[in-house]
Amino acid sequence: MVKRTSFDKDDCPIARSLDAIGDWWSLLIIREALFGSRRFGEFQKSLGLAKNILTVRLRALVDQGILKLAPASDGSAYQEYLLTPKGRGVFPILVALRQWSEEFDDHPEEITTILVDKEKGRPVRKLELHSQDGRLLTAADTALKPRPDTKPSRKLRSISA
Amino acid sequence: MVKRTSFDKDDCPIARSLDAIGDWWSLLIIREALFGSRRFGEFQKSLGLAKNILTVRLRALVDQGILKLAPASDGSAYQEYLLTPKGRGVFPILVALRQWSEEFDDHPEEITTILVDKEKGRPVRKLELHSQDGRLLTAADTALKPRPDTKPSRKLRSISA
DNA sequence: CTTTGTGGTTGCATTATAAAACCAGATGAT
DNA sequence: ATCATCTGGTTTTATAATGCAACCACAAAG
Numbered sequence: 001m002v003k004r005t006s007f008d009k010d011d012c013p014i015a016r017s018l019d020a021i022g023d024w025w026s027l028l029i030i031r032e033a034l035f036g037s038r039r040f041g042e043f044q045k046s047l048g049l050a051k052n053i054l055t056v057r058l059r060a061l062v063d064q065g066i067l068k069l070a071p072a073s074d075g076s077a078y079q080e081y082l083l084t085p086k087g088r089g090v091f092p093i094l095v096a097l098r099q100w101s102e103e104f105d106d107h108p109e110e111i112t113t114i115l116v117d118k119e120k121g122r123p124v125r126k127l128e129l130h131s132q133d134g135r136l137l138t139a140a141d142t143a144l145k146p147r148p149d150t151k152p153s154r155k156l157r158s159i160s161a
Numbered sequence: 162m163v164k165r166t167s168f169d170k171d172d173c174p175i176a177r178s179l180d181a182i183g184d185w186w187s188l189l190i191i192r193e194a195l196f197g198s199r200r201f202g203e204f205q206k207s208l209g210l211a212k213n214i215l216t217v218r219l220r221a222l223v224d225q226g227i228l229k230l231a232p233a234s235d236g237s238a239y240q241e242y243l244l245t246p247k248g249r250g251v252f253p254i255l256v257a258l259r260q261w262s263e264e265f266d267d268h269p270e271e272i273t274t275i276l277v278d279k280e281k282g283r284p285v286r287k288l289e290l291h292s293q294d295g296r297l298l299t300a301a302d303t304a305l306k307p308r309p310d311t312k313p314s315r316k317l318r319s320i321s322a
Numbered sequence: 323c324t325t326t327g328t329g330g331t332t333g334c335a336t337t338a339t340a341a342a343a344c345c346a347g348a349t350g351a352t
Numbered sequence: 353a354t355c356a357t358c359t360g361g362t363t364t365t366a367t368a369a370t371g372c373a374a375c376c377a378c379a380a381a382g
Contacts, residue, residue: 011273013262014192014255018185020262023370027183031175034300040328050372055329065265078328078380086265091300092288093257094175100254101174101181104226104247111308112172117292118304125291127253131278132286139195139252143279147272184338201360211340216361238348239359 020064021090025049025057027097030066030083030090038080066090092127099126181225182251186210186218188258191227191244191251199241227251253288260287 021027028047037043044054058081061067066087069079098115102108115124129137182188189208198204205215219242222228227248230240259276263269276285290298 011271012189012192013259013266013272013274015189016266016272017258017262018188022183022185022188024179024183027179028173028176031173035305041326044328051329052331052373053371056370065267088300089261089265092290093254093261095290096254096257096288097178098174100250101178104250105174105177106226110172111174111177113174113305114308115303116306117296117298118302119296120292120294121304121306122293124298124303125293127257127288127290129253129256129288130286131281132283133281135278135280137278137285139249141279142276142285143282144196144274145277145282147275186339202358205360211342212361213341213363214339217338237359 017093021066021093023057025053026061026066027090027094029054029057029061030087031094033067033081033083033087034091034094038082039078040081043081061087095124096127178254182227182254184218186214187222187227188251188255190215190218190222191248192255194228194242194244194248195252195255199243200239201242204242222248256285257288 021030025047029043032043032046037046040051040054040058043058044051047054049057058067062069062081064086065084067081068084070082071079095115102111105111116122117124129142131137131141135141182191186208190204193204193207198207201212201215201219204219205212208215210218219228223230223242225247226245228242229245231243232240256276263272266272277283278285290303292298292302296302
């Protein structure tokens with residue numbers, strides 16, 4: 001956006017995520033990476049975005065610890081972009097986006113792919129949110145609570161002794 | 162973004178979702194709506210965005226069938242913005258974003274809220290993706306498959322007879 | 323030495339956003 | 353009835369991001 005109100009200092013974790021990966025290209029780049037793309041050219045060809053923009057996006061993703069640069073892999077002295085655990089952690093977000101589109105899009109017939117489990121080749125189930133005791137939850141079953149305070153006392157007051 | 166490359170015609174459901182709700186404000190508006198906000202003024206105050214922008218966003222969300230306008234609710238002759246089922250369907254996306262932030266953010270201590278299940282008041286579990294036979298799946302356990310074709314033959318060839 | 327891969331730089335067009343003024347209809351008090 | 357205020361916007365103007373295209377540069381591959 002423009003005057004990016006920089007949700008960086010916002011206490012809402014959703015805003016924080018959006019601040020990190022909430023632009024049009026970043027999530028798609030991560031999608032391609034999860035799909036197997038590693039090289040600059042691969043991303044550029046599959047996504048069809050301008051190279052300078054890809055450059056900026058890749059660097060931002062590396063800076064944020066979502067991608068990392070690895071030296072080689074094939075013979076060439078170039079580098080490739082690999083997902084970090086943080087990057088792979090984006091997977092559920094992508095699945096949620098996909099499933100929302102599958103369920104509510106006005107033209108679902110234009111969606112040409114389905115997400116399947118590799119072992120059986122059958123479509124996956126919908127994402128599920130459970131309570132700690134295992135009940136399946138919907139939005140109406142949840143609430144937001146203030147956090148008790150991260151670490152009120154450090155358990156040992158190193159200052160005083 | 163600017164020249165919104167309009168992923169509208171893209172066959173990737175993730176791109177399609179992003180095209181619908183992939184901007185900074187829309188998801189936050191939906192978050193507030195799930196949280197209970199209904200009125201123009203409520204959204205404006207809680208999000209602190211300019212009124213003209215809120216106007217545009219709200220209208221876009223209504224156009225997309227994510228919000229709908231309902232006549233009243235309290236006495237006043239005003240309108241309020243209510244989530245449609247499509248809008249409530251965004252909930253898993255917000256949860257996924259929240260959990261990603263909770264798990265990978267560099268400053269998780271700045272997150273001041275936790276998502277709990279209303280009945281017990283305890284934190285929810287992480288979103289889970291299962292195969293149809295119930296196995297818990299990670300990204301590595303999944304693959305993308307071309308869709309068999311929505312409706313290859315209509316079952317009755319109305320043209321020829 | 324030519325091609326390919328991997329970017330960087332520049333310039334221009336488009337657009338989202340912000341900020342503030344303005345406005346019409348409803349509400350509320352006198 | 354009237355005046356002031358609130359609500360829910362619209363309009364205008366200015367600016368900052370972003371997208372895109374095109375050209376440049378350098379390393380490696382052949």
